[in-house]
Structure formats: structure tokens, C-alpha cells
Amino acid sequence: MNRRDHAVVLILVLLLVGLGGVLALPKAPAAEVEATPTPEPTLPPPATYREGVVGVPASITPITARSRAERTLVGLIFSGLVRLGPDGGFEPDLATSWTTDESGQTWTFRLREDVTWQDGVPVTSDDVVFTVEALKSPDAVGAVASSWAEVEVAAVGEHTVQFTLQTPIAGFLAAATQPLLPAHLLADVPFADLATGEFATLPVGTGPYVLAELDDERAVLVPAALLPPPVEEPESSPTLDPFATPVPSATPTRPVPYLERIEVRFYEDAAALAAALESxxxxGATGLPVEQATALEGEEGIERIAYPTTTLSAVMLNLxxxxxxxxxxxxxxxLLASIDRDALVGTVLGGDAERADALVPPASWAFDAASAPPxxxxxxxxxxxxRDAGWKLSDGAWTAPRGKERYRAEILTVPAAASPRLAATAAYVRNAWTRLGLAVDLVELPAAELVERLRAGTYTAAVVDIAMGLEPDVFPLLASSQVRASGSNLSGYQDPALDKLLEAARAVGTPETRTAAWKALLAGLAERQPILPLAWSTEVMFARGLDGMAPRLIATPGDRFWDVLGWRLATDR
Structure with a gap:
């Protein structure tokens, strides 16, 4: 009730009192009336999905997120020009359409004109340009940043942006899934401050959910579609009704998800997370190591959902x-034949992986088993x-051609504290090569030092995780042109015949020509084995009372939410 309503009621009361005096109405006998309290209206609790992860997020941005907790939140809060779709494809997201020239070197995207950031500011091509330039910053690191090194971007209109690729890539749409950053909030923030600045814990995105609360115990997210539309400043300020309450309403351009609230809860370790799921x-819970994951396999009411990923554990050799x-x-x-990769997957990796027989994941459209014989x-x-290669075996020890002593190899990898799974995989490879007859030293190095050794070429072998990407492209890893200081060919492999196959596989063409090109490349890789594939990681999610998930090939933990708009809590939960 507003002030005007109060005034009307007061006038009516005064009129009734006045009329009662004029008409001399008889007084009713006094009676004791027991007041009945008016029940308070109750609303049903929101449909809340609670997911647990290990660790507390510190940098919730698409470029600086590193931990699982950070990448989980990024997957819910941010979005890109295109998004993942069913059957391994891509669909429009912030872009309505796109075109490319015949060479595949120039890509033009048309942005939606009805989309805003979660603070109400319209999304424009300036945001795309800002994001790409941030990725190309000298301070940006990682596989995602390196994939944009040879891409030029320009705004050719408020809602049109154009990319020019130094090397034509048919699979550029996968790169366009890169979530955007808001230029209007970050243009004056140095890249070095992005990871630790205010935005890192108060992110503003364009994704399906907005961050409502964040502390050391949990993050609370609500649908962005239910945010009130931005309020335009009126030319003249009318008298405001202090009793009026704005009611959030769905923004017409955003679909409303079934889950009305998502809580991401943070746990100190995997044991605490597994216990929280059991109780x-x-x-839901993700990122559980083998011990906890195995224990949950037989729990009644808990479902295991597996997402194939594009992360390849492999042995990189110094060639x-x-x-x-x-x-x-x-x-x-x-060296590859001496490693029992099936046993590696079943024991060390606890079944949360798939044996790798090529540098392309089996779930990818480009994979062809016949072209990549295991x-x-x-x-x-x-x-x-x-023996056929000229090595000599004596007393169970191998000597390389022109060598005089037992061959000794050093395997580099990351510490177990950084990645227990990868460190255990490296130990498994060491044991396999030792049984073969080699002398093997396993050396664990911090990630930065490991990369430095790989770039300098001061190593024999390294067990590493390689982010192969949603659209397969091994050109950066193996092309002769990429053997340089800033290139990604850290093995130093050079083969002109393979270069032609690499170029053909990334060229623009019809589905038929691209499939044929990949078959030829897979056959060439199988013949040469320049990188030894071990296993494809599987992103495993354990959930209770949750429906609507459709697993597909993903690149990061946040990609699991590609279909979050359709997730639903079971009615019998």
C-alpha cells in the first residue's frame, strides 16, 4: 500500500465516523473477539543444485582461471561468440552468424544486438577486440593464449568483428568459443592486475548465470535471465513511490534455466568432498581422484557421468x-609398444581415461580408427x-647406435603435488622403460621450469598433458615452421612430407575433403609416432538426483555446462 492508498483509507474512515454521528446509529454490544493471526505467505524454496569442488577460487576470469573451482564458475558466468552444441558441433551464442572467405583466412562475425553484460551494458565488437588483445598480451600464458598469437582482430562496426588469420584454419569456430571480457570494465586495468584485481572475484559476464554471493565456503549463482532489465535514466524524475518494490522479470533475449539457483561449495580436499556427496x-562432485572415485562407484543413488576430453597425456620426445x-x-x-596403456588406464588412472592411439580424441569427428592402427x-x-634400428642388447640392457654404455633417458614431469595423475603416469612410463632395458631417471619439475627445459631442448623425454582443443589441429605441435622460440613444436620434429599433411588437414574445404585430409594425416602420424600418445583424460562427474545432462567432447571442466539450461533436479530428490 502506498501513501495515496493510505490517504484514501483515512478519508473513508473519517466519512464513516461523520455519518455515524449524523444518523445516530445504535451501538453494538461489546463482545470479546479473539484475533486470528493472518498466516504469513510462504514461497517454495528455489530449485537449488549444489556442486562441490576442491579449492577456493581466486581468479574468476576466462583468461586467468587455472583451478577447477575457477573454471567451473567461468563456465557458468561467461560465454563466447559461439557455444558447444550437440553431436560435437557449434551453435551461435553472442554472434548471430559468421562467414569466411574461400581461403579460410578471414572470418567475419555478426553480433547479436539484444545482448547485454550482466550489469546492463550492451555487448559490442569492442569487447571482442579487447578480449583477443588481452589474450595476445605478453603476460598471457597457456595453450589458449598461444592459439591467438597469429590472429588479428578488428571492429568493422558496432556489432561486426573481423578476424584475419596468418595461417588459414578451417576449425576456427572452436577458438570462437573463447569467453569474452567486458571492455567497459577492464579497458583501464593492466593485464598483470587482471588475475588479482576486483573483477577477479566480482566477475561480470554474459553467461547463463550471474554470481550473487562469494566467500571462502561457497559461490551462489542465479539465472542471468531473471535479472531486472537495465533502468534508463528518465528525462525528468517523477515522484517515486517508496512502497513500490521492483520485481525481477525474465529478460526476453535470455532463456530461463530450470535450476533457479546453483551453489558451488568449496572443500579443502577430495576426502571432504566425497564425504559431502555421500552425506x-x-x-554433485567433480575432480575426484582415483581413490574417492572408486569408492563412489557402487553408492546407491549416485550416478557417474563421463565426459570425454581433449586433454592428452603423452610422452614428448626430444627429436x-x-x-x-x-x-x-x-x-x-x-618405446610406445613397451607401455601397457590399457593397464595404465585401468590401474593408475582408475578407469577415468581412454587409451590413446592417435593425437586426435576418439570422440572427435576427425578420428578414424582404420587410419590410426594402434x-x-x-x-x-x-x-x-x-634391434632393427641398430640398438644392441647385452645382459638385459640396451645400447644405442654408436653408444658405449647402457642407454640412459631422463623423463621430466610435474610434481605429484601439482598433478598426482600425471606424476603417476610418468612413473608408470619410467617403470615400463626400465623393464624394457633402459636406465631411466624421473625428474619432477615445477611447471614453469619444465616448459623452460622443453623450449631449450635440454631433455630426452617428458610426460605432459597436451590440450589438443575441440577442433583438432596438430600443426602447431609438429610443423617445421613452429620450431622456433615462440612456436609450440617443443619436440623439434621436422619432416617436410608431414608438413604437407598438416597443412592439408587444417585447410578449408568440404566435409568430405577435410575427412580425407585427416585420414591421410592420421596414417602419416601412425607411421612416424613423433609424439607417443598414452591416454585421453575423462572428466567424471558424480551426481545424485540430477537429470538433463548430455555428455559430449569438452576441453575444460567449465564446458560441462554447455547444456546447463536443460539440467533439472529429479522430482524424487
């Missing part, structure tokens, strides 16, 4: 002229291959 404190003993493809095949685990065959 019903959370409805520079300084290591001629590894130049023969037979040696590389022998190298089977066969130690006897490995011995034969080494």
Missing part, C-alpha cells in the same frame, strides 16, 4: 639433431624394433 550435503638415437621411427614405436603392448615386438 547429501552436495548433489632435435642432438638426440639422433630417437630419430628412427622404429625406436619411437618400440601400437599394441608387446615387449617382444619392442625388442625386435630396437
Amino acid at each position: 547429501g550435503q552436495v548433489d 632435435r639433431p642432438s638426440h639422433p638415437e630417437l630419430d628412427d621411427a622404429r625406436v619411437r614405436k618400440a 601400437v599394441a603392448f608387446d615387449r617382444k615386438q619392442a625388442n625386435t624394433l630396437l
